[in-house]
Amino acid sequence: MVKAIQVGLGHWGFSWTKEVIPNVPTVEMVGYVDSNPEALARVQAELGIAESKCFLSLDAALQAVEPDLAICTLRTEAHYPVVKQCLELGLNVIVEKPFASTIAQAKELVALARERGRVLMVSQNYRFQPAPIAAAELVGAGKFGPVNLVSIDFRRHAPSQGYRYWDMPDPLLADMSIHHFDLMRMVLGDEPKRVSCRTWNPVGSPFNFHPIGVATLEFEKGTIVSYRGSWMSSGPVTPWAGEWTMDCSEGEIIWSSRDHFMGVAGPDRLALRERDQALVPTDLAPIELADRRGTLGAIAKVIETGTVPARFSSGADNLHSLALVQATILSASRGGDWVEIAEIMQ
Structure with missing residues (x-):
C-alpha cells in the first residue's frame, strides 16, 4: 500500500476524493489538505472523512502523518508552488494537468524530482x-x-x-x-x-x-x-x-x-x-483501472516496484504535451x- 495525502479539495478535488481515490485499492489515504475550512468540513460531512485526517496546511499534515505520495488536485495556478513544496519535502507527486503554467516552471519541477529521486506524474487520464x-x-x-x-x-x-x-x-x-x-x-x-x-x-x-x-x-x-x-x-x-x-x-x-x-x-x-x-x-x-483511477494506480505501482511502464505520463514526458x-x-x-x-x- 502507498500512503497518500490529497492537497486541494475544491470542485474537482472533491470529485477525486469521492470517485477516484476510494476505487484504487493500492492507495491508503492518511491525510487531506485544504486551506479552506469549508472544503474540509464538506469531505467530513458528505464522505465521512475523519477530522483527524484533515489539515489546513501541508506542513501541519506532515507533522502528523508520513505519506509516500501527494495527490495534487488544486487550481492550475497553484500547481507549481504546491508541487515544488511537495517534492522539496521528499514526496512523490501526481498532479492534474497542466502541471505548470509555463515551460520554465515545468522544467524546474522535472529537474527537482530528478534531483530528489522522486516520481512526478501528470494525470493525463x-x-x-x-x-x-x-x-x-x-x-x-x-x-x-x-x-x-x-x-x-x-x-x-x-x-x-x-x-x-x-x-x-x-x-x-x-x-x-x-x-x-x-x-x-x-x-x-x-x-x-x-x-x-x-x-x-x-x-x-x-x-x-x-x-x-x-x-x-x-x-x-x-x-x-x-x-x-x-x-x-x-x-x-x-x-x-x-x-x-x-x-x-x-x-x-x-x-x-x-x-x-x-x-x-x-x-x-x-x-x-x-x-x-x-x-x-x-x-x-x-x-483494470481506467481514466483517473488508472493514473493514480500507475504511480502507486511505480512507487511500489520502481519500474516505469510504457506510456507513463511522467513530468519529463509531459513537457512535450505542455x-x-x-x-x-x-x-x-x-x-x-x-x-x-x-x-x-x-
Whole structure:
C-alpha cells in the first residue's frame, strides 16, 4: 500500500476524493489538505472523512502523518508552488494537468524530482482507456504501415452542457485540447516538430476567450495531424477524446474514446479498414483501472516496484504535451504562423 495525502479539495478535488481515490485499492489515504475550512468540513460531512485526517496546511499534515505520495488536485495556478513544496519535502507527486503554467516552471519541477529521486506524474487520464491503448499498440506494431495523416474532431456545445468556465483563458487549447495533444504523442509514439493554429470566438458566444480552433501539427516522423475543436458546435457531440481517423499506408485505424455525455455512457470504439475494404469493428480488451483511477494506480505501482511502464505520463514526458499547448496558443496569437516546438522548449 502507498500512503497518500490529497492537497486541494475544491470542485474537482472533491470529485477525486469521492470517485477516484476510494476505487484504487493500492492507495491508503492518511491525510487531506485544504486551506479552506469549508472544503474540509464538506469531505467530513458528505464522505465521512475523519477530522483527524484533515489539515489546513501541508506542513501541519506532515507533522502528523508520513505519506509516500501527494495527490495534487488544486487550481492550475497553484500547481507549481504546491508541487515544488511537495517534492522539496521528499514526496512523490501526481498532479492534474497542466502541471505548470509555463515551460520554465515545468522544467524546474522535472529537474527537482530528478534531483530528489522522486516520481512526478501528470494525470493525463485519457491515456488510460482501451481505444487509445489499442491504437498505440497497432501503430507501434506497424499494422498498416506508417501513419500519413491523422484527422481529429472534437465537438461540444458548452452553453447547453453545463460548462461554467467562461472567463478561462484559452478554454479550448489549454483546458481541453491538452488531452488530445497528449494522446497524439502517445498513440503515434512520436514527438511534434511544429504547429500552425487559428482560434476564434463566434458571435453570441458566452466565452470571453476563443472556444474554437483548428490546427495543423507536423510530427518528427512526417505524420501530419489535422485537428479541429469547438466548444460552440451545433453538430453531433463527439466523445471527450474526439473522433480519430488515422490514414496509414495500407489502411485506416478509426477510433473514439471516453464516450459519456450527460449521464449516458458508451464504450470506447475502434475499427480497422484495409485499403479498399469494408470497415471492421474490433473488440477492445478491458483495463483494470481506467481514466483517473488508472493514473493514480500507475504511480502507486511505480512507487511500489520502481519500474516505469510504457506510456507513463511522467513530468519529463509531459513537457512535450505542455509545449504543444504553448505552441498552438503562440501560433494563434501570431495569426496562424508556424511555431517550432524547439522555440517553446527553449
